[in-house]
Amino acid sequence: MACSRYEYVKSYEQDDKILPNVWIVIRIDGKKFHKFANAHKFEKPNDENALNVMNAAGIAVMEEFRDIVLGYGQSDEYSFVFRKDTSAFKRRAAKLLSYVTSMFTSSYVLSWSQWMQRPLSYAPCFDGRIVLYPSDENLRDYLSWRQADVHVNNLYNTAFWKLVLESGLTNQQAEERLRGTFSSDKNELLFQEFGINYNTLPAMYRKGTILLRKRVVLDSQDEQEKGRQAIVPIHEDLIGNEFWKQHTEILGKYVPGKHVVNSLNKHLERQLAKQLEKQATIAEI
Amino acid sequence: MACSRYEYVKSYEQDDKILPNVWIVIRIDGKKFHKFANAHKFEKPNDENALNVMNAAGIAVMEEFRDIVLGYGQSDEYSFVFRKDTSAFKRRAAKLLSYVTSMFTSSYVLSWSQWMQRPLSYAPCFDGRIVLYPSDENLRDYLSWRQADVHVNNLYNTAFWKLVLESGLTNQQAEERLRGTFSSDKNELLFQEFGINYNTLPAMYRKGTILLRKRVVLDSQDEQEKGRQAIVPIHEDLIGNEFWKQHTEILGKYVPGKHVVNSLNKHLERQLAKQLEKQATIAEI
Amino acid sequence: MACSRYEYVKSYEQDDKILPNVWIVIRIDGKKFHKFANAHKFEKPNDENALNVMNAAGIAVMEEFRDIVLGYGQSDEYSFVFRKDTSAFKRRAAKLLSYVTSMFTSSYVLSWSQWMQRPLSYAPCFDGRIVLYPSDENLRDYLSWRQADVHVNNLYNTAFWKLVLESGLTNQQAEERLRGTFSSDKNELLFQEFGINYNTLPAMYRKGTILLRKRVVLDSQDEQEKGRQAIVPIHEDLIGNEFWKQHTEILGKYVPGKHVVNSLNKHLERQLAKQLEKQATIAEI
Amino acid sequence: MACSRYEYVKSYEQDDKILPNVWIVIRIDGKKFHKFANAHKFEKPNDENALNVMNAAGIAVMEEFRDIVLGYGQSDEYSFVFRKDTSAFKRRAAKLLSYVTSMFTSSYVLSWSQWMQRPLSYAPCFDGRIVLYPSDENLRDYLSWRQADVHVNNLYNTAFWKLVLESGLTNQQAEERLRGTFSSDKNELLFQEFGINYNTLPAMYRKGTILLRKRVVLDSQDEQEKGRQAIVPIHEDLIGNEFWKQHTEILGKYVPGKHVVNSLNKHLERQLAKQLEKQATIAEI
Incomplete structure (x- = not known):
């Protein structure tokens, strides 16, 4: 057969099967999404529709890969948790990682026009990583880590953009104003200066x-x-x-x-x- | 800081840096593209425009990642060769794999309407893999392997679809007709029965x-x-x-x-x- | 500094840190110990002193590496269990594997003369492997697997060598006699033909x-x-x-x-x- | 079969086959050999017989593993180079690493009494690591790196111990004397103060x-x-x-x-x- 002389190169592929009986988490992250958000004029601090595009992509991934038991999205990232005993793609790391990343990307682009007015001006790109968690406690701590992250960031961003968009501060002035403040300070600032009770803002944010x-x-x-x-x-x-x-x-x-x-x-x-x-x-x- | 209690989970990420001084090949493959091709009524045996979408995506990947020195596409697959001494993304395997897969996917979807009449009816999905080749000879053999593959497949498909589309054979009859034939037989068949000189067909195919x-x-x-x-x-x-x-x-x-x-x-x-x-x-x- | 031109080769060493929070089991196995046992005239089916050499080596390993919580030896193999949260040698796989293998080998050779009459006629050699178990149940099942193995083998060997050494069968005849028998058959054979109650044989065997x-x-x-x-x-x-x-x-x-x-x-x-x-x-x- | 319920644990072993067509280097290093050398009163700066034990162990490893084409030893370390296309132990990393480490250790202990007067007072221990080099140039640079290392260290140690043993300096005084000196300075010092032409010292050192x-x-x-x-x-x-x-x-x-x-x-x-x-x-x- 014509190919046989070269086929030995196939043997250079290396086995990357994931250890059994551990939680497999795949996290997708937007590449340079700060620039992407500006180029597409996302609303600050949160663009509801842009988040809906992320969620639509997350849902598409879970529809495709049945062994994902939970997805968690915030900002420009999405985590997917495969059940511990999944044998999807024989637990091969590269297959799992690339399929999930590709499906997410593809669905993001296809869902875009359903939520956004402005067309995509260039191709968005995401990276993905696999992290393994042996115990249930590890998995919960991972998800808690991501949710604590959104809390910290969103509280900051909410205060920051209020100062910039409503109080007319420059970015730098707003940054300085918030430097060294605690959560309670930022809650207070939002309430005192803008009449906002942070806890009543949309839960998605x-x-x-x-x-x-x-x-x-x-x-x-x-x-x-x-x-x-x-x-x-x-x-x-x-x-x-x-x-x-x-x-x-x-x-x-x-x-x-x-x-x-x-x-x-x-x-x-x-x-x-x-x-x-x-x-x-x-x-x- | 609020996150710190959970942040230990970050240490579960494992290092996946690729050995220095080897050729890094990333190959992208369409997931269930046989079905995808039928759903989008690709022309048989080759759909020039569908190949152009693949090429557009391949070009977009190479525009984005400057350390790719060669791309090679055929059918529903695309290989990308990073130069041996690339330090892109610190040679981290998951970063390289997921970025290339995502960029390819994203660009495929975005390029679709520039070449295809029919809109995308669902999200296409690609998998990716990384293979390492230490020597130049290995790399050439890899590429030769893929090009030998397109030769064997395309000659077969060209003969097969001629028999089906022009001679009115059923798929099964065409299969039986071609079983056990050599390249020379198929060349002969194309020439004798359809007046086709295989070597004058478009080089892209x-x-x-x-x-x-x-x-x-x-x-x-x-x-x-x-x-x-x-x-x-x-x-x-x-x-x-x-x-x-x-x-x-x-x-x-x-x-x-x-x-x-x-x-x-x-x-x-x-x-x-x-x-x-x-x-x-x-x-x- | 004189070395600097070549020192880049150090960067070719790859990180092999083991995932946190999993049981690390290292199993040592004698290389060609069938031949080694014959060359040193081990008693059949069990040589108490040869097992004592193995145990002495196992003990030496546990004295050296404080994070090993359990050792399990049988025949020419020994398993060592590091506690889940060990940070010994930063959990680097090659360090853990090679140290344990080396310490075991070294202690085996040094302990030899304390238990054996006949001197070592050549250097014994062991291989080692690392296996990771995420859950306590996995770990118990691993150890049960090794202990079930010694049970099956020892019952067989005890019957086999009785037939050969006391009933005068050839190896082949003994093999045939035992082919297809269940545990209960072998227990019965030992009791009926040799007056042996298997369960009263030394627990170490x-x-x-x-x-x-x-x-x-x-x-x-x-x-x-x-x-x-x-x-x-x-x-x-x-x-x-x-x-x-x-x-x-x-x-x-x-x-x-x-x-x-x-x-x-x-x-x-x-x-x-x-x-x-x-x-x-x-x-x- | 009795074992079957537990045998699934075998599937937790992970494939660790080494990429084809690269040089496989295994380097063995003595564990805490500074202390070991003192405990066994090695001569300073070089103990010819202790080096002979190392060499005897290195030779034993190469007698056992036929695909090693070169060994290189200095101080308490030994490197072994497997030919690029070896298929020994199917190129499984843990097998190669543990066999070589074990054989080296075993032979070291067994060769000890052939060269040393004083008996071993405790079990020596070695670690091992695998490093892969894709090109011949990389391999040569690796070996050059190790040989440059012995040059730098031995020149320093020769001068240091002359100062301590013959000029009666304390360790600290000798250290201070040598701080910041170049190779040429140390050569000069040896020649001027001790009448030693460094280049005529035994090549093994x-x-x-x-x-x-x-x-x-x-x-x-x-x-x-x-x-x-x-x-x-x-x-x-x-x-x-x-x-x-x-x-x-x-x-x-x-x-x-x-x-x-x-x-x-x-x-x-x-x-x-x-x-x-x-x-x-x-x-x-």
């Missing part, structure tokens, strides 16, 4: 977005109704124990819990619509 | 696409003209020595060679236009 | 040797006595729960338990003597 | 020991004589080109060269005697 696989049941539906599976975006505290008591499926043997809602948000609407469409296509054939 | 970093000089330009740097797609044999004699910059100390053309193809036109636009923007500021 | 770090207290000592720390060889079942209830220090926060004995065996005697000697030397200075 | 696989031919033998293969210790400069011109078998296709000697040193004598003994044993059978 303060807590980031947690994606869980749930059976969605409309409040109006019959109690017996099993609902339809979907990736549900929620914006809660995940540092305390309450979250983990409520969503035991994450760390336990994986059975999607029930999620009762009054009405569907745009993300859920789209997923359910897509599912119905697929079934219709199958029915046609 | 038979040889794939090689991307090189060159100074593009128009034939009409003054000889002294230095030209403008661009990623040049060429469709040549790279298995023989001729190619390597002509493009010594690939294995040698990297200095982009000169590339003289009569006229610009679409890929080159776009790159040069983009460059002019950028300079104009800079000039304005 | 049937269960292997577990090394634990304990405070050794002589029965005759005062109850209040804290005893002296030593590596204690015991020969118990470690597959059931009883062992783990009794030695909670292994999986828990490491505090050596108490070990009450009537009299010291040779292994303990030597360790305690060495400790006294060291103290005497220090006192002298 | 100044250049370390290179082990090569050669056919040993006695000067007195017939020219046609093929000689007997052995590991030959030589003490030459390997930084310059001369060495590599003379021993082309190292980097080239491996064919042991010829080594003509007037008489056998102790190391060669032992190897040849061992070979004759083995043949005699085989002949007897």
Whole structure:
């Protein structure tokens, strides 16, 4: 066969199977997203629609890779947690990493126009990394780390942009004003100077977005109704124990819990619509 | 600081720096592209425009990552060769792999509408892998392996689809007809039954696409003209020595060679236009 | 400095730090020990003194590396378990592996003459491997695997060598006689033909040797006595729960338990003597 | 089968095959050999016999592992170079590393009494590491680095111990005397104060020991004589080109060269005697 003389090069590929029985976390990060946000005129300190594009991409990843039990997004990053015993792609690190990164990127670009007015002016790029966590405690601490990060950053950014956009300070002046302040100082500043109670700002900005696989049941539906599976975006505290008591499926043997809602948000609407469409296509054939 | 209790999880990230002084090859592969090609009605056996989307994505990757000295694309795959002594992203494997995969994916989606009539019906996904080659001979053999692969596949596919589309055979009949045939048999079949000289078919289908970093000089330009740097797609044999004699910059100390053309193809036109636009923007500021 | 031109080669060493928070098991195996046992006329099926040399080497390793919480030896192999949170040698895999292998080998050769009549006729050689276990259950299963292995092999070997040495069968005849038999068959054979109750054979042969770090207290000592720390060889079942209830220090926060004995065996005697000697030397200075 | 429930733990072992077509260097280092040297009263600055023990261990390693083409020892370290295309132990890193480390250690302990008066007072221990070098130039630079190291250290130590042992300086005084001096200063000091021409000191101290696989031919033998293969210790400069011109078998296709000697040193004598003994044993059978 014509190829055989060169085929030995295939043997240079190295095995990169991940140790069994550990949590596999893949975190995606925007490359130079500061510049990207400016080029696309993102609102400051948070652009709701830009975050919705991130969430749409996160949901697409979880729809594609069934062994992801939780997604967590904030700012220009998204973390995905594969269940400990996943055998997806034989746990090969490069396969897992590149598929998740590619699917996220692809969905980000495709979802863009659904949420943003302005077209993409150039190709966004994300990096990805794999981190392994042996124990449940490690995994919770990882997620707590990311959520503590969004808290610290968002409180700062909220104060910073208020000072710049409403009080007319320069960036440098605002920076100096905030240097060395504690959380409580910034809360106070927001309340005293701008009449803002930080804790009443949108939870998505303060807590980031947690994606869980749930059976969605409309409040109006019959109690017996099993609902339809979907990736549900929620914006809660995940540092305390309450979250983990409520969503035991994450760390336990994986059975999607029930999620009762009054009405569907745009993300859920789209997923359910897509599912119905697929079934219709199958029915046609 | 609020995060500190959880920050230890950062230490679970593992070092994945690549051995110095080896060729780093990253190969991108379409995930389930057989299905993707059908869903988007790609022409058989080759869809010129779909290949152009791949090439556009390959060019975008090489524009972004300056240490890639050669790209090679065929079918739904693309290989990128980083120079041996690159220190891009400190040679960290996950960074290199995920950035290249993400940039390729992003550019694929963004370039789609420039070449294809039909819109993307769902998000395409690519996987990526890193393979290391210590010697120049290994690297050449790798590229030869991929080009031998396109030769074998394309000859087969060309014969197969002629039998199906023009002689009216079913897929199974065509398969049986070709089972056990040698290259010479398929060449003969194409010539005798369809009047086709395989070697005169478009080189892009038979040889794939090689991307090189060159100074593009128009034939009409003054000889002294230095030209403008661009990623040049060429469709040549790279298995023989001729190619390597002509493009010594690939294995040698990297200095982009000169590339003289009569006229610009679409890929080159776009790159040069983009460059002019950028300079104009800079000039304005 | 004279070296500097070449010193870049140091940067080719790659980081091999082990993931935090997993059990690190290092298993040492004799290289071609079948031949080695014959060359040194080991008794069949078990040579008590040869096993004592292995145990002496195992004890020496645990005396040197304080973060090993358990050793387990059988036949020509020895496993060492480092506590999950060890930071010995910064968890660098090659350091841990090579030190343990070297210390084991060195001590094996040095202990040889203390137990064996016949001198070493050539240098014994061991290989080593590192295996990581994320959960306590994984670790227990690993040790159970090794102890189940010694059970299966020793029962077979005991029956085999009885048939060969006492019933005068050839090796091949003995093999045929035992082919396809279950444990119960072999137990029965030993009892019926040789009057042997397998369960009363020395525990070291049937269960292997577990090394634990304990405070050794002589029965005759005062109850209040804290005893002296030593590596204690015991020969118990470690597959059931009883062992783990009794030695909670292994999986828990490491505090050596108490070990009450009537009299010291040779292994303990030597360790305690060495400790006294060291103290005497220090006192002298 | 009894073991099966636990056997899954075997799947936790990870593949560690080394990239093909690179030089594999394993370097062994004594653990706390400063203390070991003092405890065994090594002569300062060089103990010829202690170096002979190292060399005996190095030779034993090369006798055992046929794919090692060169050994290089100095002070308490030894490097072994496996040929680029070795498939020994399937290139598995842990196997290679642990076997070489174990064989070295074992032979060190067993060779001790052949060269040293004083018995071993405790078990010596070595660590080992694997470093990969893609090009011949890298490999030469690695070896040059180690030889430059012995030069710098030995010149310093020679001067230091002369000052301490003959001029009666304290260690600290000698240190201060040498601080900031260049090689030429130390050469001068040795010559002026002690009448020593550094370049005439034993080559083993100044250049370390290179082990090569050669056919040993006695000067007195017939020219046609093929000689007997052995590991030959030589003490030459390997930084310059001369060495590599003379021993082309190292980097080239491996064919042991010829080594003509007037008489056998102790190391060669032992190897040849061992070979004759083995043949005699085989002949007897």
